[in-house]
Structure formats: C-alpha cells, structure tokens
Amino acid sequence: MTAETTNTRARRSLPSMSVLGPIVALVVLVAIGAMMNSNFLGAANITNVLARSAFIGIIAVGMTFVITAGGLDLSVGSMAAFIAGLMILVMNAALPSMGVGVPIILLGMLVAVVAGILAGLLNGFLITTVGIEAFIVTLGTMGIYRSLVTWLADGGTLSLDFGLRTFYRPVYFEGILGISWPIIVFAIVVIVGELLMSRARFGRHCAAIGSNEAVAHYSNVDVNRTRLLTYAMLGLLVGVATIMYVPRLGSASASTGLLWELEAIAAVIIGGTVLKGGFGRVWGTVIGVLILSLIDNILNLTDLVSPYLNGAIQGVIIILAVILQREAKAKG
Amino acid sequence: MSYMKTTLLGCTMLALSGAAWAQDDTTVIGVSIPAATHGWAGGMNFHAQETIERLEETYPQLDFVLAAASDAGAQVNDIEDMVATRGIDALVVLPFESDPLTPPIQSVAEAGTWVTVVDRGLSVEGVEDLYVAGDNPGFGRVSGEYMVEKMPDGGDIVVLRGIPTTIDNERVDGFESAIEGSGINIIDMEHGNWNRDDSFNVMQDFLQKHDQIDAVWASDDDMAVGVLAAIEAAGREDIQFVLGGAGMKEMVKRVMDGDEMIPADVTYPPSMIATAIEMTAVGMVSNAPVSGTFTIGSVLITPENAEQFYYPDSPF
Numbered sequence: 266m267t268a269e270t271t272n273t274r275a276r277r278s279l280p281s282m283s284v285l286g287p288i289v290a291l292v293v294l295v296a297i298g299a300m301m302n303s304n305f306l307g308a309a310n311i312t313n314v315l316a317r318s319a320f321i322g323i324i325a326v327g328m329t330f331v332i333t334a335g336g337l338d339l340s341v342g343s344m345a346a347f348i349a350g351l352m353i354l355v356m357n358a359a360l361p362s363m364g365v366g367v368p369i370i371l372l373g374m375l376v377a378v379v380a381g382i383l384a385g386l387l388n389g390f391l392i393t394t395v396g397i398e399a400f401i402v403t404l405g406t407m408g409i410y411r412s413l414v415t416w417l418a419d420g421g422t423l424s425l426d427f428g429l430r431t432f433y434r435p436v437y438f439e440g441i442l443g444i445s446w447p448i449i450v451f452a453i454v455v456i457v458g459e460l461l462m463s464r465a466r467f468g469r470h471c472a473a474i475g476s477n478e479a480v481a482h483y484s485n486v487d488v489n490r491t492r493l494l495t496y497a498m499l500g501l502l503v504g505v506a507t508i509m510y511v512p513r514l515g516s517a518s519a520s521t522g523l524l525w526e527l528e529a530i531a532a533v534i535i536g537g538t539v540l541k542g543g544f545g546r547v548w549g550t551v552i553g554v555l556i557l558s559l560i561d562n563i564l565n566l567t568d569l570v571s572p573y574l575n576g577a578i579q580g581v582i583i584i585l586a587v588i589l590q591r592e593a594k595a596k597g
Numbered sequence: 598m599s600y601m602k603t604t605l606l607g608c609t610m611l612a613l614s615g616a617a618w619a620q621d622d623t624t625v626i627g628v629s630i631p632a633a634t635h636g637w638a639g640g641m642n643f644h645a646q647e648t649i650e651r652l653e654e655t656y657p658q659l660d661f662v663l664a665a666a667s668d669a670g671a672q673v674n675d676i677e678d679m680v681a682t683r684g685i686d687a688l689v690v691l692p693f694e695s696d697p698l699t700p701p702i703q704s705v706a707e708a709g710t711w712v713t714v715v716d717r718g719l720s721v722e723g724v725e726d727l728y729v730a731g732d733n734p735g736f737g738r739v740s741g742e743y744m745v746e747k748m749p750d751g752g753d754i755v756v757l758r759g760i761p762t763t764i765d766n767e768r769v770d771g772f773e774s775a776i777e778g779s780g781i782n783i784i785d786m787e788h789g790n791w792n793r794d795d796s797f798n799v800m801q802d803f804l805q806k807h808d809q810i811d812a813v814w815a816s817d818d819d820m821a822v823g824v825l826a827a828i829e830a831a832g833r834e835d836i837q838f839v840l841g842g843a844g845m846k847e848m849v850k851r852v853m854d855g856d857e858m859i860p861a862d863v864t865y866p867p868s869m870i871a872t873a874i875e876m877t878a879v880g881m882v883s884n885a886p887v888s889g890t891f892t893i894g895s896v897l898i899t900p901e902n903a904e905q906f907y908y909p910d911s912p913f
Contacts, residue, residue, distance in 0.1 A: 304805045304806065419643065420643060420912055421639040421912025422912070438830050514823060516793065565798070565799055566806050572788050
C-alpha cells in the first residue's frame, strides 16, 4: 500500500529514485559499453546479450512472484539442469519411434513444462502444506536435482542426438523478423508477468501475503493456495527457460545452470523487489537481469580489468545499483 | 568418567580388532577422489569404478573403499573415515586442492600407510610413496607447439582459460612459452571456467570484439563445444580451427572423422586414476617396486592415432 501511494505522489512531480535507480544504472552501463567498443550497440551484440539473458530472465520473472509473496527458491538452477537432462533423455529415447520432426520437439517441450510444474508443486507443497521453511525445502531440492542430473549423465554430459539438435537449433538461434525466439518468449513472459503483478488480483494477493501473512489470511486471501501457485508458476517458467536452453548447445551436465538461482535472486533484488516480500516489480527484474548480463558482456568486450577481477566488478555494480534505490528512499 | 573410559577402551579395541582383521587376510586400499561435478571428473570417476571392479575380481585378497567428495573439506573427512573405520593399508588420493589436503595425507603417511597421490602434487615434497602426475605445463606446451606447426606464418588467436587455479596457470604458461617468437599473437584471453555455457558467452563476445580471429585455443573440450556453437551461430568463416584438450570422446571422434574445425586434441587423460590404482594394487600384492614418480605425458591426438584414444563407453 505504502509503495503504491509513494508511486502516485512521485509521478506528479518526478519519479522517485527507487524507480529511477535501476534505470540509471542500466543507462550508465549502456553508455560505458558504447564508449568502450563500437560493436557494443550493434544488432548482433544486442541480440546476443538479450538471448543469453532470456534463461535467467524468464526464471527471474517467476522468482519475482515467489519473493513478493515472502518466499524463496534456491532450487531453480539445479531444476533447470535436471529438466534439461530429462528432456534430452526422453527425446533421444523417442527418436527411433518418432523420428526427427516437429512432434518429437513438442514431446520434449511437454516433458519440460510438466516436469517444471511438478517440481514447482513439490516445492510449494512442502513449504505450504507440510510447513517447512522455503530456504530449507529448496536447499534440499537443489541438492536432489543436481545429483539426479549428475546420476542421469553418469557424471558426464547428456547430449542430444546430432540430427535432432540440428533440427531443434533454430529455436534458440532463429526467430521472426530478426528477433530470436528466446527474446520473443522472454518479452511475452515479462508482459504477462507485469500484468499479473500490477493489474491482477493474483499480484495483489502475493504482495499482501508477503507484507503480512496474518492480515492477508483475515482479508480472505487463500495464503497457501497463492503461495503454492507462485512456486508452480516458477517451476513452469524454469521449464520454459529449459526449452530455450537445450537447443543452444544440445547438452546438459552437472555444471548446467550452476548459480542461476543466485543470479535470478540478485536480478529480482536489483530491480527493486523487496527480499523479505510485500512488494514486487516485474519490469525492475528485467532491468536487473539486463544489468547482470551487460556487466559480463562489457568486461569481455574490453581489456580494462584483469579477468580475475570480473567477479569483484560485478559485486560492486550489484551493490551500487541497490544503494542508488536505498538513498532515494531515505531522502524521499 | 568410568563410562567414558569403557567407551574409549571399547572403541580402541574395536579399532585394533578391525585393523587386525584387515591385516589378517585382506589388504584394504582406500581411493579418495573429487565427485563427478564436471566432464573430466565424471570420466575419472568412471575409470576409478571400472578399475576397482576389475581388480577386485583379479585379486580376491584386495578390498577397495571408494569415496567421491564434493569439496576439499569433505575429502579430508572421507580420508579420516577410511583410516578410522576401515583400517586402510594404502591410500590412492586425487587431492581436490593441494594445500588443505597436505596435512591429513601427511598424517596418513606417517602412520605407515602407503600413499599414492594422483594428478595434483602435495604442498610438501616426499610425503607420498608414489606420485602419478598429470603434466600441466606439458599440456600447454604440446598445445602451443601444435599451434605453431599448424600456423607457420603466425596469426591472431584467442584463448579461453579454465577456472583460475594453479593448473590453469601452468597450462597457459606452457602454452605461451611454446608460441613465443612464432608470430602467433594472443589477442584476447578470458576465463571460460571449463564450462560450455560460459565459454559460449565469452566466444560470442570475442567474435563481436575482433573482426579477424585465425584460431582458438579453447584449452578444454567442454569449452571447445561452447566455442564451436558460438562460431557456428555467428556464421564466421575466418576461424580456421579450434584446439580443445583433455580427450573427450565426442571431440576424439571428430578428430578421427577428419573434422577441419577440430584437427587435433591434446590428452589429459582422466584414466590416470586407473594407472594409480593399478600400480598401487601391484605394489600391495607383489614384490614389484612401484615407488617414485610416474608422469603421464600429454599427447597430441591426430586423425592418425585418434582410434587409440577413443573410449565410446566412457561418459567423458
């Protein structure tokens, strides 16, 4: 509620820094990138950056809802790796009977989406119905999925059949009017997510639960059902992200999706969503994701700092982006 | 107090009887390795298991304990458990990291247990009885020499490095000294962390940054996979070839098939764990001396010899 009132008041005069903060950080990064390298703003580079942001981005949109409702999910990276492995195994197994073609790709996509929803429901069920802390549940499932994919791959790498990979490849690399599919899917997910968060009852319920569970309960919000839905939705989006991920390299291993959960959570927080819940911003998450992948991109395109220090630069920029918002809050 | 004493006494007796039992008819060899968290380690786990199965059949008097640890701390625990509960007579260990593993391995060696160290050396010399070493500077050197041979007129190359570690530094140093003065310039170098996704991103950015790249030293087969995907997606024709490393079966297959983008590979065989277990077992059951250092050289795989290095059953 408070957040909404500040927003309306701010809009009349000047947008508050909590809104401007992440945007300013993004604009500064883009300006630095453009100054450093002439190819930075080229279509090819922008496509690369957006397409590779799409995995984390799609997951981070789901994470925004989970965090807004006062939850957390550490299992998404491992879940993505597990779903990718499962998808590859199923598609390879179905290859002799189905042959290379659209049906087998659709089967793979179905497996990913169903596995994602089931994995999300499992997390949600353990958190809401069984009543275990989200941190513990998802820490547990994180380990489970990571080991499962290692076990499925026998410690090595699961690879999609070469012919299938060639057929499936355009899903990552091609698209409509020069805009590749991951970017299109990412954009759709963001638009639907933004509408759900700011215009629909579901988004308001998430924020209500996140700011005060008891009050939400007495206001006739079905707390458990809404929470369960946020985890299921996140699971579904992990499945969608995996559908985009598998055609890129056509393989999954124990190192797939490593630390994606932390990147997704960082993107959500940089974007202005409150880590302890109660307020969420989907468009902010998108900016957070873009900031994170631009830092990597710029560091690769320039020779400014030793590659040993990449992590440090990232850390500094993440903290700066959040400080920018906090300072504004203290003033306004 | 007396309860504690009894317990302690009981434990000591158990441990003694356990050790006595172990020494009676069977010799126990403990094998401690890092868990299969990436391709190379997966291959190493596969070869360790396969070797143990085979040796247990060949030598009924040998008993093996295999433990795969997910980090250096867990590996120390594994080794302590092996000594305390299984009374091992020999330890074959591929240390996660040299420094944290040196003291615990040292105390195992001081207790009179045979110690075989694999791949990574310990920080203190002379602890182990047998050292089966991988040759990281040699890996870099062989890769560099191949580059020089393949590009006699020189050229511009980009390099993808592994996770920042001593191993990676030794490889890159070996590579750089091998190409020195050959006219080959490293125009860019970044860490791809021995990871397909990371190397894909880095290579995409290299392709944006540099208009002309003659060749890529991916320094690892997993990274070569990411590099090839990025080149293919960008549709660039200027890159003549990509040199990986380690000997992953898919890459060896491509060398065997005469793929122009993958003309060669450099081995860093995960099966070196098999060499170490095998030699330790021989030392335990026979009079053949096996102490000393055994260095496993990095060999260049070319279409001519690729067949010898192709293991279709291995996960790596």
